[in-house]
Amino acid sequence: MDNRKYNIYFNTHTISGIIICAILYVMFFAGSFSFFKDDLASWQKNQSYLSHKGEIKKDFNYIIDSLSKHHNLKGRDVDFTLQRHQAGVYVAMSASHDPIVKQQKKPKKKPEQKRGRGRGRGGDDDSAFFTYDFSQQKEADYASSYTIGEFLYRLHFLAQLNQVFPFRIGVPFGYLLAGIVSFIFIFALITGLLLHWNKLITNFFTFRPWNKRKIVWTDLHTVLGVIGFPYQLVFAVTGVVLIFNSFLIVPYTKLFYKGNDEKIYKDLGFGVKEEFAYANKPLPNRLDLNQLVSQTEQKWQKSDLSLVAVRNYGDENMHVVLQAKPHTDAQLNGVGQLIYRVRDQKIISENAPLEAASYVQTVRGLIYHLHFGDFGGRPLRVIYFVLGILGCIVINSGVMIWLVARDNKSIPERKRKFNFWTANVYISSSLSMLPVTAFSMIALLFLQKPSQSDIYHWYFYPWLVLSVYFLALRNLALVNRQSLLLSTISCFLLPLLDGIVRGNWFWNTYQRNAFDILFIDVLFLCLALISGLILWKTEQRKRALSSPEEASQKVALPNNA
């Protein structure tokens, strides 16, 4: 590699990395925890989803009945999109295709239920959207079903920023920012790989933990960066696709579909592709959705229902489309579809979920599964979590390299000050995340039915306070040690208080098969132990450095997990 290229890789890698470091850290940290989103939800609600799995009865008829009390269902389409763990369903009822029903459109009895979570469809009619909870047998209230798991999950793509940004720019600001950061991350990964290309193998086997601090960080950054590279590249690419694919979808819709975005989504395998004309003749048969669903579930073993779509309700041309996705241990990708005609109770087409998946479904499935890590059970998610936290360390060590490389006499004092404060803001806000996460979860133990705003308050304010405090210390080494100390204490208190307050000691949760709650407690105990161990090692090393002046200058490993 010639010198020019090397220096260009170096410079672009540094600049792109330093621009995105803070946000990327938040995304990696919160994202790693969101692998355990459902476990965190169970933990917070103290209701183990695992201990009564399989008892949930999916009553579609009941939803249809209660909808018909408020709406004339004739000629409508109703889509039931099932949630991943089958305990809830997102219901979308369209306006009627029937000309008469369309005209007698009554003033709404209930306020609109839109929650902006599904793909928006026009709001010019009496359509309805809501989430229904099968286990509680009532409409789920989003704000009250909001948990710390949901919070961290949404934080990892910056959803909370959507509301903060004061200007309307046509797209949610948080998602746009998350998309841009992920894209710059791809760029930083490519330049980083090229930068190390020549010495990839020798550097990989080099680790000198007892050397000068700059060398420690360089080694850490390189080694962990190389180990994590495939993982991080996968997450950078799938991350852009999942959060801000508008970069491609918008021009494709314009170019290939003349702006018809419903059609592009159908072509990409979302929803139901088939269209059913409205016959405008009433249908005498009654539809028993529950029976059809349970029959199909019997037939399609090792799969989970993903969509139940009713077309032209109560019309002669009424159809039901069922879609199911295979369990990942049976087959990674694929969608089964069955179309049922209500008039003569006939199945007019059927593809089982375990048939070979189409190319479009395969690629989309891969993007999804690789990002969510849902194809290998809990062990895989733990590996994903560890790799994600290693990503945080790569980001941290990168910032430290950047700072230390610029901390010498040849750089003007003003610039050095600026550099220090940049790193200080970054390190203070990032290292405060772990203790704050544990702290806010402890706070949730003492709150009666914490709501979404409670979680916001108990997360963001402590985060702000702790960051400002760390900033004021103006000593990165001290920030690191205090953060480790706070992490050790708060992560240890979490399982302890869960035992004292709610009786969820390890053996109790184990006995009642509440492995999801048990897992969160054990996870935090492990985090406490690891933080404590690192703190102990750091203190030990600090004492070993005899001269006090040197010790105060030493900035410890920016390692927070």
Added chain:
Amino acid sequence: MPANKKYLTKSPWIKLSKILAGSLGGYLVTLSFHAALTRAIPKEYVMVTSFITGYLLWATLLLVAFLIPKSWKTWAIYALLTGLFSGIYFI
């Protein structure tokens, strides 16, 4: 040690020009390239593949913009490529 300034662009305007050429120009090349592919391959396949290849290509083109010494050359090459690919797509 920060990168050696000797090899880097000094003028802020040329830097900006390179960034724009790489991001905007690279984006247009990526889009037109995949659009051109739809002439040979069904568009669903191209679209869904581009979810992966598109972003990688775009990021690579952004880097290439910095590697080409003169920024006007980058603009010229990217404009030429965009023209070529859109030509294939529209004709």
